[in-house]
Amino acid sequence: MNADLLARFHGVIPAGGVGTRLWPLSRASAPKFLHDLTGSGSTLIRATYDRLVPLAGERIMVVTGRAHRGAVVSQLPELCDEDLVLEPEPRDSAAAIGLAAAILYRRDPSIIMGSFAADQVIEPVEVFQAALSEAIHTAATGKIVTIGIHPTHPSTGFGYIQTGQPLDVPNAPSARGVVQFVEKPDEDTARKYLASGGFLWNAGMFVAPVSLMLQHLEANEPALYAGLMKIADAWETDQRETVMREVWADLPKIAIDYAVAEPAAEAGDVAVIPGVFNWDDVGDFAAIGRLNKASAEEGIINLGGESVRVYADSATGVVYSDRPRVVALVGIEDVVVVDTADALLVTTKEHAQKVKQTVEALKADGATEVL
Numbered sequence: 001m002n003a004d005l006l007a008r009f010h011g012v013i014p015a016g017g018v019g020t021r022l023w024p025l026s027r028a029s030a031p032k033f034l035h036d037l038t039g040s041g042s043t044l045i046r047a048t049y050d051r052l053v054p055l056a057g058e059r060i061m062v063v064t065g066r067a068h069r070g071a072v073v074s075q076l077p078e079l080c081d082e083d084l085v086l087e088p089e090p091r092d093s094a095a096a097i098g099l100a101a102a103i104l105y106r107r108d109p110s111i112i113m114g115s116f117a118a119d120q121v122i123e124p125v126e127v128f129q130a131a132l133s134e135a136i137h138t139a140a141t142g143k144i145v146t147i148g149i150h151p152t153h154p155s156t157g158f159g160y161i162q163t164g165q166p167l168d169v170p171n172a173p174s175a176r177g178v179v180q181f182v183e184k185p186d187e188d189t190a191r192k193y194l195a196s197g198g199f200l201w202n203a204g205m206f207v208a209p210v211s212l213m214l215q216h217l218e219a220n221e222p223a224l225y226a227g228l229m230k231i232a233d234a235w236e237t238d239q240r241e242t243v244m245r246e247v248w249a250d251l252p253k254i255a256i257d258y259a260v261a262e263p264a265a266e267a268g269d270v271a272v273i274p275g276v277f278n279w280d281d282v283g284d285f286a287a288i289g290r291l292n293k294a295s296a297e298e299g300i301i302n303l304g305g306e307s308v309r310v311y312a313d314s315a316t317g318v319v320y321s322d323r324p325r326v327v328a329l330v331g332i333e334d335v336v337v338v339d340t341a342d343a344l345l346v347t348t349k350e351h352a353q354k355v356k357q358t359v360e361a362l363k364a365d366g367a368t369e370v371l
Contacts, residue, residue, distance in 0.1 A: 008112045009136050011052035012100040015045055015064035015072065015118035016090055018371075020359040021284040021352065024343035025303070025320050028371055033118035034071050037282050037303070038291045044282065045118040046075050051125050052116065055132055061085060061104070062118075063096045082236060088244065091251045094224060094259035097206070098217050102232035105210040112139045114207040115256075120281050121291055127277040134172035134273045135207035141169055143271040144208040144216070144264050146178070148200025149279045154190035157283065159183055159202040159257065161272055169271075178270040181262045200274060203281070206261065216264045224252045224259065284352035285318050285336040292318075300329065317349070343370045 019032030026032035033045040063085040135145040148161045164177030193199035218225040234243035292301045303320035311328040317335035338345040
């Protein structure tokens with residue numbers, strides 16, 4: 001890759017979202033990106049950071065909640081203060097990614113940013129990095145580029161990207177135009193998308209010139225744009241905290257897809273690089289079963305480490321405990337047991353998606369101390 005082009009690239013890691021389907025392992029105080037859920041020895045955010053280093057070096061910014069500052073700094077000690085953006089409260093992805101774009105634009109309007117969520121599992125890393133290299137070259141032609149994931153099944157849980165014609169971009173042979181972003185479909189529609197071959201999963205990966213990102217944000221969400229630029233203007237001054245407190249709470253809450261990506265696609269400003277790597281957003285405990293291949297062969301995935309002894313007799317599943325104890329499973333298949341000091345979850349992989357409804361019910365009942 002051209003050294004001058006590579007020097008313009010900055011990585012951005014939005015680290016938000018509690019991951020309610022992984023409760024009570026993942027909570028507001030310790031969301032899923034702070035955990036090692038794959039048995040790799042790295043937490044999800046550490047692995048995300050490490051994937052970007054070969055292309056971004058130390059030019060990486062993390063946007064996360066103020067409550068997670070200590071945990072993020074301990075996991076990413078190389079992160080400098082100016083590149084750690086702390087949200088007083090969640091305001092959705094357009095505010096998080098838009099603020100990163102605004103801060104980077106104030107540093108250098110020629111920067112190309114790449115935004116990648118902190119809680120995704122990607123392998124092989126080299127294949128991802130090759131796709132990212134193509135995305136950077138394509139972004140340099142004046143496009144907002146998304147890396148779309150080849151669907152492996154007719155998922156109703158993801159949005160889709162309808163791909164268009166190939167683009168003639170040097171060093172980016174797989175770049176294509178984007179016809180439109182499509183909302184999460186029903187199962188019949190998802191099957192049609194899969195059969196057609198012209199649709200990719202939208203994994204929320206965006207690579208774009210910060211100037212173009214902000215141009216579309218200003219056109220579609222002018223109040224959000226104005227607030228973010230005000231914060232960015234004060235970012236590297238002693239007024240940072242004061243301005244953040246004044247502005248952040250009143251910013252509109254909207255996803256980056258609606259604020260930027262979808263209207264930009266309608267304007268013909270979006271391209272896509274098909275990602276042929278394995279990708280998982282670790283959405284529930286069934287995903288953990290898929291991702292922990294080594295221990296899965298033994299029937300039981302023990303997320304608690306060596307301090308938790310699991311005894312299994314004709315049993316399979318996922319077990320987590322934050323206390324040294326024996327967990328015995330007898331004659332039960334695909335069970336999920338998550339045992340913590342103040343909450344116990346027992347379910348099955350088949351019903352793993354319903355954990356989110358349990359969290360919503362607990363919240364409605366006022367049991368926020370366990371969330």
